[in-house]
Amino acid sequence: MLVDVFTDPDNQALYVAGFRLIxxxxxxxxxxxxxxxxxxxxxxxxxxxxxxxxxxxxxxxFRNTPLTLxxxxxxxxxxxxxxxxxxxxxxxxxxxxGVVGLSAYTAAFVCEAIRSGINTVPTGxxxxxxxxxxxxxxxxxxxxxxxxxxxxxxxxxxxxxxxTKNSTIVGTIGVLEAASVMKQALNDYGATAGIAIFVVxxxxxxxxxxxxxxxxxxxxxxxxxxx
Amino acid sequence: MTQQxxxxxPGPRARRRNAMLTVVFGVGLVALLWFxxxxxxxxxxxxxxxxxxxxxxxxxTKFILPGLWATLSAAGLAMVLALAFGVVFAVGRLSERVWxxxxxxxVVEFFRAVPLLLTIFFLSYGFPYLIQQPVEPFWAxxxxxxxxxxxxxxxxxxxxxxxxxxxxxxxxxxxGMRKSQVxxxxxxxxxxxxxxxxxxxxxxxxxxxxxxGYIVAYSELLQRGTELVANFGNIVQVAIVLAIIYIIINxxxxxxxxxxxxxxxxxxxxxxxxxxxLGAASTMSQG
Numbered sequence: 001m002l003v004d005v006f007t008d009p010d011n012q013a014l015y016v017a018g019f020r021l022i023x024x025x026x027x028x029x030x031x032x033x034x035x036x037x038x039x040x041x042x043x044x045x046x047x048x049x050x051x052x053x054x055x056x057x058x059x060x061x062f063r064n065t066p067l068t069l070x071x072x073x074x075x076x077x078x079x080x081x082x083x084x085x086x087x088x089x090x091x092x093x094x095x096x097x098g099v100v101g102l103s104a105y106t107a108a109f110v111c112e113a114i115r116s117g118i119n120t121v122p123t124g125x126x127x128x129x130x131x132x133x134x135x136x137x138x139x140x141x142x143x144x145x146x147x148x149x150x151x152x153x154x155x156x157x158x159x160x161x162x163x164t165k166n167s168t169i170v171g172t173i174g175v176l177e178a179a180s181v182m183k184q185a186l187n188d189y190g191a192t193a194g195i196a197i198f199v200v201x202x203x204x205x206x207x208x209x210x211x212x213x214x215x216x217x218x219x220x221x222x223x224x225x226x227x
Numbered sequence: 228m229t230q231q232x233x234x235x236x237p238g239p240r241a242r243r244r245n246a247m248l249t250v251v252f253g254v255g256l257v258a259l260l261w262f263x264x265x266x267x268x269x270x271x272x273x274x275x276x277x278x279x280x281x282x283x284x285x286x287x288t289k290f291i292l293p294g295l296w297a298t299l300s301a302a303g304l305a306m307v308l309a310l311a312f313g314v315v316f317a318v319g320r321l322s323e324r325v326w327x328x329x330x331x332x333x334v335v336e337f338f339r340a341v342p343l344l345l346t347i348f349f350l351s352y353g354f355p356y357l358i359q360q361p362v363e364p365f366w367a368x369x370x371x372x373x374x375x376x377x378x379x380x381x382x383x384x385x386x387x388x389x390x391x392x393x394x395x396x397x398x399x400x401x402x403g404m405r406k407s408q409v410x411x412x413x414x415x416x417x418x419x420x421x422x423x424x425x426x427x428x429x430x431x432x433x434x435x436x437x438x439x440g441y442i443v444a445y446s447e448l449l450q451r452g453t454e455l456v457a458n459f460g461n462i463v464q465v466a467i468v469l470a471i472i473y474i475i476i477n478x479x480x481x482x483x484x485x486x487x488x489x490x491x492x493x494x495x496x497x498x499x500x501x502x503x504x505l506g507a508a509s510t511m512s513q514g
Contacts, residue, residue, distance in 0.1 A: 047234045047241070051250045052257065064431070065470050066438030066479035067447060073470070076462045083265045126232040138232040144233065165342035172442055179344045186352040194353035202341040202349075209340040 005189045005197070019204060023175065025060035025095065025167035029102035032161055033174025036103060042140055044115055047202065054174030062108035067101070067169050074101035075173040091175070106163050113155040117148035122227070150223045157216025161209050178204070246389055267463065281468060283398035286455065289440065294451030301365060301447060302434045305372035309433060310426075312377025317418075318383035321462075338378040344439055347371040352445045364445035368437060376433045383425045387418030420491050427484035431477045438473075448472065 005011060044055035064071065074097045076082040086096035121144050129139040168179035182201040186194060237245060265284070267273060282285045331485030338346070350367040391414050399409040441449040452465045459465075 045233055047237060048245050048248045048252070050253050050256075054252070059468070060478065061474060064435070064474040064481075066435040066449070066473060068438040068441055069470055070467060071474065072449070073466045074464075077466060081463050082263065088415040099406060118288070123232045130232075130235055139233055158409050161340075163447050165340075168344045169439070169442075170264040179342060179348060182345060183348045183352055190356045194356045195351075198345070198349040198353055202337070204344065204346055205342060206337060212335060213340075215514065 005185070005193045011185065012183070012203055014176075014181045015178075015200075017180035018176060021095070021175060021177040022164065025102060026096055026160075026164045026176075028096075029106060029163055029167065030097045033102035033106035033110050033163070034097065036107040036155075038114055040111035041114035041118070044111065045118060045140070047136060050132070059083055059108045059111055062105050063107075064111070066173060066216055067105050067166055070105050071101040071169055071172055073103060074098070074104075088104070093159060094173050094175050095170075098167070098173060098175055101172065103162060105166070106159060109159050110156065113144075113152045114148060116155070118152040119154035121147045122124055125218060137177050147225055153223055154220035157213065157220070159168070160216070161212055163213075165205070179206050192218060230413050263431045266419070272463050277459065278466050280455065280459045280461065281464070290451045291448070291468075291472075294448040296448065297365075297445070298434075298437045298440075298447040299476075301368050301372070301440065301445070302437045303371045305376065305433055305437075306430055308373040309371065309377040309380055309429075312373055312379025313384050314415060316377065316381035316386065318415070320381065320385055321410075323386060335378040335381045338374045339382065341375075342437055343371055344442065345377045346374055347439055347443055364440060364443045367443055368440040368445050368447075371439075372433055372436055375436075376429055377430075379429055380426060383429065384418050387422035387476075388414045390421060391417045417420075423484065423488050423491065427480065427487075431480055434477060434480065435473065 040055045040058060043051040044059070046052060075094070078100065079093070079097055084097075085093065086100075088092045125143055125147065126139055129143040134142065168177055171177050171180035171183075178201055182197060185197045189197065229348070235241070247382045264273075271277070316331045316335050320335060322327050323327045347367050350362055350371055351364065354367075388410075395417065396409050399413045402411070426494050431435055436448055438449045440447040441453070444450065446454075448469060452469045455465050
């Protein structure tokens with residue numbers, strides 16, 4: 001029966017666990033990719049050619065590679081071949097490998113967003129900073145990045161939303177996140193409750209992400225630098 | 228801001244600091260690469276037998292090229308369908324008939340918020356029960372890609388149409404065009420040109436997302452690659468070669484788009500869209 005699928009406590013537990021994993025993957029990757037993305041952006045605008053080329057290569061490689069392949073490589077390349085081990089527990093291990101893949105991929109997009117934000121800061125700001133003797137690092141960290149950050153809240157919001165959706169791909173390396181749970185549910189109950197199952201899982205994403213989009217839109221307007 | 232504004236022309240101290248940074252970062256990077264090299268070496272990843280399959284014609288004609296063809300045909304069809312879907316739903320959402328714009332808006336918002344993988348799973352494993360026959364992986368991938376990317380493109384077109392200066396449509400009405408004509412001949416073409424960078428970066432996203440076909444056993448490039456792995460046990464090598472193929476194709480697509488963009492600008496074919504209207508839209512396709 002249709003109702004039984006959703007009232008069964010085992011199914012409910014799977015559903016909750018699936019979305020907790022989505023939120024966990026998203027949260028951990030969001031923090032890591034933000035830090036690394038800002039670092040990459042700093043590299044790409046720095047006066048040191050080696051850092052600049054490293055940033056450029058990273059961004060172009062990861063923006064143009066499918067995330068599925070990145071995650072795939074994190075498991076078979078980093079874990080199986082390089083012996084990278086992030087946890088003793090197999091489930092935790094795959095979770096963190098997924099976080100590494102998502103962060104490496106998303107950082108490329110964060111970097112480009114920050115860089116476009118840096119371009120919105122008027123030249124006079126950096127010139128004034130240099131005129132009072134600030135170094136490159138100080139100019140970037142104290143003057144330019146704070147203004148750039150307020151200009152890129154909306155794009156960063158889009159990246160966060162994309163990251164949440166992308167975290168479903170970590171299911172390929174055996175993390176039982178929401179999409180894998182839904183696939184399992186469709187296999188078990190698809191004949192009677194196929195549409196209902198899709199509506200519940202898709203609806204949860206809509207409920208999570210549409211408000212997030214509006215929140216970031218509102219924040220972007222509120223924090224925009226008036227010029 | 229030009230990047231040169233961020234730092235002065237380096238004096239002696241800055242030059243020394245930059246040189247030191249170069250050395251420290253360079254040494255760190257080389258050490259990391261050396262470490263990876265050694266670990267791969269210990270697992271036998273540099274052995275000729277793991278790389279030599281890529282020199283055999285059979286590997287290319289039986290695995291990689293068919294996979295590439297499957298990827299490109301799914302992507303090509305989905306691109307055409309997504310562009311059509313995008314235009315139709317953008318126009319629908321801009322309609323003055325409330326029910327039409329509400330339905331179009333609902334569909335677009337829904338598919339933009341739902342992960343593509345979820346849609347593809349539903350099409351592969353749930354939808355067959357409804358139509359009482361299996362859905363081929365090819366169609367699950369193409370329809371999924373169309374619904375998701377079409378919805379993102381619909382928002383891009385809508386933002387583009389709203390960014391076309393009002394004088395354009397006023398002039399069109401003044402010479403007696405009907406509403407559908409104004410949309411078809413005046414607004415959509417200008418919106419499409421103004422939004423070209425967004426459209427192309429979304430097409431790159433679409434091409435990359437065909438790799439999700441791997442998860443539902445559509446025999447595209449990645450899937451074919453794993454078949455190679457089954458034959459030769461060279462997973463790292465296959466992943467590296469596949470990544471290079473994807474990077475070349477997507478970089479080429481981006482390059483063509485850049486050319487096209489400059490070309491339309493030089494020809495003055497681009498409407499004088501207000502920058503404020505474009506800012507929000509140009510942020511939409513983010514992986």
